[in-house]
Amino acid sequence: MSTALLIVQILNGLQLGVLLFLIAAGLTLVFGVMNFINLAHGVQYMLGAYLAVTFYAVTESFLLATVLALVATLAFALVLELAVFRQLYDRDHLDHVIATFGIILFLNHGVKLVWGAAPLSLPIPQALSGSVRLADGLLYPWWRLVIIAAGLGTAGALHALIMHTRIGMLIRAGATHGTMVSALGVNIRRLFTLIFGLGAMLAGFAGIMIAPILSVEPGMGDSVLILAFVVIVVGGIGSVRGAFAAALVIGLVDTLGRSFCVDILRLMMGPSPARTIGPAIASMLIYLLMAGVLYFRPTGLFPAAGR
Amino acid sequence: MVEAVLRLENLRKRFGGLVVTDNVTLDVLAGELHAVIGPNGAGKTTLINQISGLLACDAGRISFGGHDITHLPAHARAGLGLARSFQVSSVLPGFSALENVALAVQAHTGSSFRFLRAVAGEAALNEPALALLAQVGLSDIAGKPAASLSHGERRALELAMALATGPKLLLLDEPMAGAGRDESARLLRLLRALKGRFPMVLIEHDMDTVFALADRISVLVYGRVLASGPPAQIRADARVLAAYLGDGTE
Amino acid sequence: MQRLPALAGKLPARFVERELLPIGIFVLLALIPALARLLSEGYLLSLCGRMMIFAIAAVALDLLVGYGGLISFGQAAFIGLGAYAVGILSVHGMGEALISLPAAILASAAFALLTGFVCLRTKGVYFIMITLAFGQMAFFTASSLAPYGGDDGLTIAARNTVAGTAVLRGEHLFYYLAFACLLGTYVLCRVLVASRFGRVFRGAKENALRVETVGFDVFRFQLVGYVITGALAGLSGFLLANATEFVSPAYMSWQRSGELIVMVILGGLGSLHGAILGTACYLLLEQWLSGLTENWKVIFGPLLVLVVLFARGGLLGAYGKLVGRLRHG
Numbered sequence A: 001m002s003t004a005l006l007i008v009q010i011l012n013g014l015q016l017g018v019l020l021f022l023i024a025a026g027l028t029l030v031f032g033v034m035n036f037i038n039l040a041h042g043v044q045y046m047l048g049a050y051l052a053v054t055f056y057a058v059t060e061s062f063l064l065a066t067v068l069a070l071v072a073t074l075a076f077a078l079v080l081e082l083a084v085f086r087q088l089y090d091r092d093h094l095d096h097v098i099a100t101f102g103i104i105l106f107l108n109h110g111v112k113l114v115w116g117a118a119p120l121s122l123p124i125p126q127a128l129s130g131s132v133r134l135a136d137g138l139l140y141p142w143w144r145l146v147i148i149a150a151g152l153g154t155a156g157a158l159h160a161l162i163m164h165t166r167i168g169m170l171i172r173a174g175a176t177h178g179t180m181v182s183a184l185g186v187n188i189r190r191l192f193t194l195i196f197g198l199g200a201m202l203a204g205f206a207g208i209m210i211a212p213i214l215s216v217e218p219g220m221g222d223s224v225l226i227l228a229f230v231v232i233v234v235g236g237i238g239s240v241r242g243a244f245a246a247a248l249v250i251g252l253v254d255t256l257g258r259s260f261c262v263d264i265l266r267l268m269m270g271p272s273p274a275r276t277i278g279p280a281i282a283s284m285l286i287y288l289l290m291a292g293v294l295y296f297r298p299t300g301l302f303p304a305a306g307r
Numbered sequence B: 001m002v003e004a005v006l007r008l009e010n011l012r013k014r015f016g017g018l019v020v021t022d023n024v025t026l027d028v029l030a031g032e033l034h035a036v037i038g039p040n041g042a043g044k045t046t047l048i049n050q051i052s053g054l055l056a057c058d059a060g061r062i063s064f065g066g067h068d069i070t071h072l073p074a075h076a077r078a079g080l081g082l083a084r085s086f087q088v089s090s091v092l093p094g095f096s097a098l099e100n101v102a103l104a105v106q107a108h109t110g111s112s113f114r115f116l117r118a119v120a121g122e123a124a125l126n127e128p129a130l131a132l133l134a135q136v137g138l139s140d141i142a143g144k145p146a147a148s149l150s151h152g153e154r155r156a157l158e159l160a161m162a163l164a165t166g167p168k169l170l171l172l173d174e175p176m177a178g179a180g181r182d183e184s185a186r187l188l189r190l191l192r193a194l195k196g197r198f199p200m201v202l203i204e205h206d207m208d209t210v211f212a213l214a215d216r217i218s219v220l221v222y223g224r225v226l227a228s229g230p231p232a233q234i235r236a237d238a239r240v241l242a243a244y245l246g247d248g249t250e
Numbered sequence C: 001m002q003r004l005p006a007l008a009g010k011l012p013a014r015f016v017e018r019e020l021l022p023i024g025i026f027v028l029l030a031l032i033p034a035l036a037r038l039l040s041e042g043y044l045l046s047l048c049g050r051m052m053i054f055a056i057a058a059v060a061l062d063l064l065v066g067y068g069g070l071i072s073f074g075q076a077a078f079i080g081l082g083a084y085a086v087g088i089l090s091v092h093g094m095g096e097a098l099i100s101l102p103a104a105i106l107a108s109a110a111f112a113l114l115t116g117f118v119c120l121r122t123k124g125v126y127f128i129m130i131t132l133a134f135g136q137m138a139f140f141t142a143s144s145l146a147p148y149g150g151d152d153g154l155t156i157a158a159r160n161t162v163a164g165t166a167v168l169r170g171e172h173l174f175y176y177l178a179f180a181c182l183l184g185t186y187v188l189c190r191v192l193v194a195s196r197f198g199r200v201f202r203g204a205k206e207n208a209l210r211v212e213t214v215g216f217d218v219f220r221f222q223l224v225g226y227v228i229t230g231a232l233a234g235l236s237g238f239l240l241a242n243a244t245e246f247v248s249p250a251y252m253s254w255q256r257s258g259e260l261i262v263m264v265i266l267g268g269l270g271s272l273h274g275a276i277l278g279t280a281c282y283l284l285l286e287q288w289l290s291g292l293t294e295n296w297k298v299i300f301g302p303l304l305v306l307v308v309l310f311a312r313g314g315l316l317g318a319y320g321k322l323v324g325r326l327r328h329g
Helices: A003-034 A041-059 A062-083 A093-115 A142-164 A166-176 A178-183 A188-210 A220-235 A240-269 A271-296 B044-052 B074-079 B097-107 B123-135 B151-164 B181-194 B207-213 B231-236 B238-243 C012-039 C042-067 C075-091 C097-119 C124-143 C171-194 C196-214 C218-244 C254-267 C273-292 C297-310 C314-327
Strands: A131-135 A138-141 B004-015 B018-029 B033-037 B059-064 B082-085 B169-173 B200-203 B216-221 B224-229
Touching: A003 A041, A003 A131, A003 A138, A003 A142, A003 A166, A003 A188, A003 A220, A003 A240, A041 A062, A041 A093, A041 A188, A041 A220, A062 A188, A093 A220, A093 C124, A093 C254, A093 C297, A131 A142, A138 A142, A142 A166, A142 A188, A142 A240, A166 A178, A166 A188, A220 A240, A220 A271, A220 C124, A240 A271, A271 C097, A271 C124, B004 B044, B018 B033, B018 B044, B018 B216, B018 B224, B033 B044, B033 B207, B044 B074, B044 B082, B044 B169, B044 B200, B074 B082, B074 C196, B082 B151, B097 B123, B097 B151, B097 C196, B123 B151, B151 B169, B151 B181, B151 C196, B181 B200, B181 B207, B200 B207, B207 B231, B216 B231, B216 B238, B224 B231, B224 B238, B231 B238, C012 C042, C012 C171, C012 C273, C012 C314, C042 C075, C042 C171, C042 C196, C042 C218, C042 C254, C042 C273, C075 C097, C075 C124, C075 C218, C075 C254, C097 C124, C097 C218, C124 C254, C171 C196, C171 C218, C171 C273, C196 C218, C254 C273, C254 C297, C254 C314, C273 C297, C273 C314
Parallel strands: B033 B200, B033 B216, B082 B169, B169 B200
Antiparallel strands: A131 A138, B004 B018, B004 B059, B216 B224
């Protein structure tokens, strides 16, 4: 276990963390303010990636493709909100789960019809496709650093939005006292649509960022969705700050766990059993973490007050 | 020397920076109706929640019938005979009125880890339940779902459920809240009929009710007991008048 | 002498729905083998058999979700555990049903007991998530068990023997075994719902705080319900492993858990026999739509959304509304 490997994996963990944050932020806001469980959030992420691939094929410019994909993601999210989700805010959680489960089925297989089932790829922009030398013998891909920077930057912007603007104040108030906010005359429907759109764009942005590294395929949102839910549950539903902290922790635990679990177990129990159960434990680590957190804090680490 | 059925000693509770219960010491004697009054925000409901076990106190001791119940969970306290009603009616909306009360009877009639016999026809539960409904005047709506009951009927149902547990102490959190004149009169008659059978702690804003029923009154202001004693003493207490009664409330 | 008021108000329509309909369902299911032979449709037998196996888990889930208000997104994990009990025992040469069946049920019940301890401390969406998490844990564990097939799954040499005899290989007998298990599950759940335990369990869904302050330890009651639901799913898993002679981590995926919830909703939540109808409806739709197009879920997805928006009570709800409209013009 060299230091270089450790540093690389820490950076990878941070990169996963900011990615999870981008997805979890929208999820936790939508849940916190509208009390709406959106299982279909993962497909927003997937759509962002697919749209970026298509727009890149048309424009040959990554920047342009990103902008167009974000706009298209937003448009789609708004249509979805108006047509379906709006009718469901007053219903109970089970209805949300079933309806958004149906949306997942629809989109996971819909993209197969439109784009085919084969995985697609998006090339990294030429200027950022190399690696940077962080130290002797330690190369790290530029693009991953871009993701970390973009993620942290978005987190900062979101923080500024929520803490220092009027809209942000409404979001914070809505998270804890929704009926009060609407009783004060705020157009609650428009607020909901805004929050939903914002969340969808963040998820789509995450999808666009990750597309050059992962393969773009149907169902890519499913595994990420589960991780995002783990993040918002551990962080505390309705809390963007909690989502940020939890996302980084979970990104690090998952990445470092997968890299070093087998090695650590080997020290404790010998190579053969370590190889058998190591991978299983590695995949389970974040769920064990979540179970542990919920046991001691049944509403997460930083729940929005009033939950 | 009358032994206290309920004794609160130096109870303390804070929410963040706000001290909601400030060193409260209180006695409830056998057979007495002890009213707790005070302005809004004085911490009366919080106090009841600590006594019934829904809220853990930060410091202090609660003893009930000689037992230290400070760390006992809510259901265990109910098992010992501590019954309560809620400020906002808390019943089981999908159950019929009868089933609501029968459930409360069930809690104190043998084990509920019985899986085979049908419960709907159990006379051992239904008969006491019907008797209680009659006592609070709800016989004719026994079969109606609780969700379809009027506000006053729900208040009465709550009371029936509290009585069903065979209480050794009854905590009543603003039973008159939202009740019309007729309902209030009916509830007053009911409470008067129950007086003396077991001790009661009554939180109320309706001063007529309080002075008509209470054997002793404690005044809670900003989480602290300002004064405690018989109604006449409280009515004459200058501090109480200044803090609460004299402010033209109600 | 006080007369017991007409509580349940057994109007004829409710009687039909609550008593005659389930009887009708079971009579129909009992006749399937004969029907299959008549129509020379051997496929009908295996389809209905599979439907009944999933229905066992769905009925148990309805007990938990419909009556207890506990939305578990991990029911598939219990099915998988039961199936893997059969599979793992068979790898080690133990193919006797009299051992495998109790093992399957015990394994699932034990997992339910352990996870229930943690899950039931949470409420609402936290509960949904943590049941999902435990389901995922089971899934990942199964995927990485290389000696037992890992990702690819495990083929079982043959169906379990019963006291040494290979009776389960007979399709008709196996069908009736599944039938008996489903009937038993249904009856058990109905009895539970109507019992003292059931009243407290249902009450916790209505108003857990009230039930607690009336003197019940709600946690304990919910834990018992959770374990019973898990154990019954283990039974389902035992039958599934024997029916398909194959076990795979896919049995435990969260998508499967989601499908189970859909099955319960489609039939009508909180009715028990609705879960059987819903399972049948789901599998029939799957059969029919996948015959139309490989991407049948593109149609099924929006269908689910429509059901949630307009047919919330599922099949039984729609039936009730139809009857209501016919009776009152």
